Amino acid sequence: MFPETTVSVNKEAVAGKIKGNTVRVGILDTIDPWFFVWSFGDTMEHLRRQIPHKTIKSSELSYQQLEKAIENKSIDFFIAPSGFFAKVAEDSGARHLATFHRESALDPGKAVGSVFVKKKGDSRFQSLKDLKKAVLSISAPTSFEGWIIAAGELLKEGLEPESLLSKAIFTGYGLPDVATLVLNGSPDVGILKACELERLILEGTINRDDLEVIEEKNQNLLKCKVSSELYPDVVFASLPHAGSDLVRDFSVALFTMPKVGEGRWGFASDFGNVNSLYRSLKMGPYEYLKDSAPSALIYKYRFFFYGLAALIILGSAYIISVQRIVNSRTKALREALTKAHEAQEEARASQEKLYQLEKAGVVQELSAMFAHEAHQPIASLMNYAGGLRMYLKQEQKDPLVEEALTEISSQADRLSQIIMKVRSYAKREEKHFSKIDLSAVVSNVMRHVEKTKNSRVSFKKKNLSLSASSKSETYVFGDSLELELVLVNL
Structure with missing residues (x-):
């Protein structure tokens, strides 16, 4: 227990x-x-x-x-x-x-379909295209086999299912049913589910020859007559x-x-x-x-818009990325061009400086060569003038010749000083300035100009006279020869 x-x-x-x-x-x-x-x-x-x-x-x-x-x-x-x-x-x-x-x-997967039936002997409807103005009898507009499949077949033939549905007679799955209504002649054509016609004949509800199938399809998947796809x-x-x-x-x-x-x-x-x-x-x-409203069109083509939006986003990202790369490389190129330009300018300046140096070197060499070569004949000229003056002292003196020899010696000496000055420029020697009596410089220049034949002729033709005046003891700090050359050229 x-x-x-x-x-x-x-x-x-x-x-x-x-x-x-x-x-x-x-x-x-x-x-x-x-x-x-x-x-x-x-x-x-x-x-x-x-x-x-x-x-x-x-x-x-x-x-x-x-x-x-x-x-x-x-x-x-x-x-x-x-x-x-x-x-x-x-x-x-x-x-x-x-x-x-x-x-x-x-x-x-291929088992149900729709059947279009008409009264036997009705010659008005030989094909589905002839149903354009027909009155249909259907069980319900929501019935898959009783209407929706049939509507798809009507659409394939170019008909408007909604137009035919608007004037159709609905049985509502009650009595009288679709077949009975067609036999009574109220609607022109009835739509039955596949195999419903065979069942009605088998039950004896209708005779085999009472109804006729419109556009029966040849198929071997279903043991019943059908007017549509399965x-x-x-x-x-x-x-x-x-x-x-x-x-x-x-x-x-x-x-x-x-x-x-x-x-x-x-x-x-x-x-x-x-x-x-x-x-x-x-x-x-x-x-x-x-619906043709924008919202409906957007929904209809939503996958297209999704793809388009994705492409736009990817394209924008790619453009931004490329733009950044372009900007970066453009900046680098500008910097490189700037550096290249600066280097080019430095090279040009260096080349110009080198050219000036080469030019100065040539001038220096020419000046040195000229000064060296000119100094010898001038020295000879001065020696000959001095020798001639010594010779004339032993003979009868001629004041005019004496004056000429003195002037020749003076000018030769002056020329020698000028050449030596140019030579010092070429050698870039350091300048040595000294205290100079400006009155003495001016007096030397006046004497030189007055003794120059071209100057006397030029003054005479233009009715000009040359004069100079200066205060006594006027001194400057400089080079007397350079000052003389400046005043002479002036």
């Missing part, structure tokens, strides 16, 4: 645990009724058996209610046509878990807030589920044609394409 144990139960904690274990699944109420009859119930029962630790609850929701539930995160999973899934997937973050694979389709079947999808373990458990349960009704759960790998359909119709996630 085991001891008796008393267990106290916290009802609020149990209630909270149960609530936390609840998983909610929403299903669109406009899915094919036969899916509800043959597949939905069995699917939910299978999930509950496979995941017993969770309380799985399902709710049938209208199109708007399911959108709201996804937005409010009041459901964890949903079951809907692939068109609805493609419409909400981008904004909600919904992820595809499984796609229903009915027996009549070879591929769950798209993925019903999708079982998860929402982001569903835990990864829970998503894994649901995925395993769906793929291990045996066949029920018309098929089993499989996987569709490509929803690109669904997205292309909504884009062409400017519906669902591409609703903004209808």
Whole structure:
């Protein structure tokens, strides 16, 4: 015998645990009724058996209610046509878990479509292009197979689906249904889901020859007549807030589920044609394409603008970087040019200085050579004049000759002094100034000018006279020869 144990139960904690274990699944109420009859119930029962630790609850929701539930995160999973899934997937973050694979389709990704039917013998509508002015009968404007797929086919033929939709007759999934309305002649053409025509004939609701398919497509993927492209079947999808373990458990349960009704759960790998359909119709996630406002255009081409903005930013950064490099190198080039110019100026100054030095050297050499060579004949001239004067002393004196010889000696001596002065310049000898009687310098200059023939003739022709006066004892500090040369030239 085991001891008796008393267990106290916290009802609020149990209630909270149960609530936390609840998983909610929403299903669109406009899915094919036969899916509800043959597949939905069995699917939910299978999930509950496979995941017993969770309380799985399902709710049938209208199109708007399911959108709201996804937005409010009041459901964890949903079951809907692939068109609805493609419409909400981008904004909600919904992820595809499984796609229903009915027996009549070879591929769950190519399993549903639309059928355009007319009354047998109605010759007005041979192709979809003839539906431009037709009155259509459809189940609902939100039905993926009952209208959206068909609208895509009409658009391909150059028709305006919205114009046809504006005058269409909606059955609302009630009675009379689309086929019945077409047989009664109220609408011209009806739009049925793929395989619905075969089901109505099989049930005996209509006869095989009552309705005729408009532009039936040749295909071998679906064992039913169809007037459109084929798209993925019903999708079982998860929402982001569903835990990864829970998503894994649901995925395993769906793929291990045996066949029920018309098929089993499989996987569709490509929803690109669904997205292309909504884009062409400017519906669902591409609703903004209808709006021509600037905000809509920006949203439409947002990836282009993102790329353009990135290019502008990168381009600006590149331009700024290049500009900095250019400025840096330009500054360096300016500095180099300045230094080169300064070096060129220094070289030019050095060259000029060298040239002047060379010139001065040449002048110095020429001056020294001239002074040396001229000094010898002048000395000879002075010697001859002195010798002649000594000779004349022994003979009869001639005052005129005596004066001439004296002047020759004086001028020769003066010339010798000038040459020696030039030679001192060439040798760059240090100048030696002395105290000079300016009156004596002026008197020597006057005497020299008066004895010069050219000066006397020039003064006489111009009726000029030369005179000089000075105070006695006027002295300057300088070189008497240089002063004489200045006054003579003056």
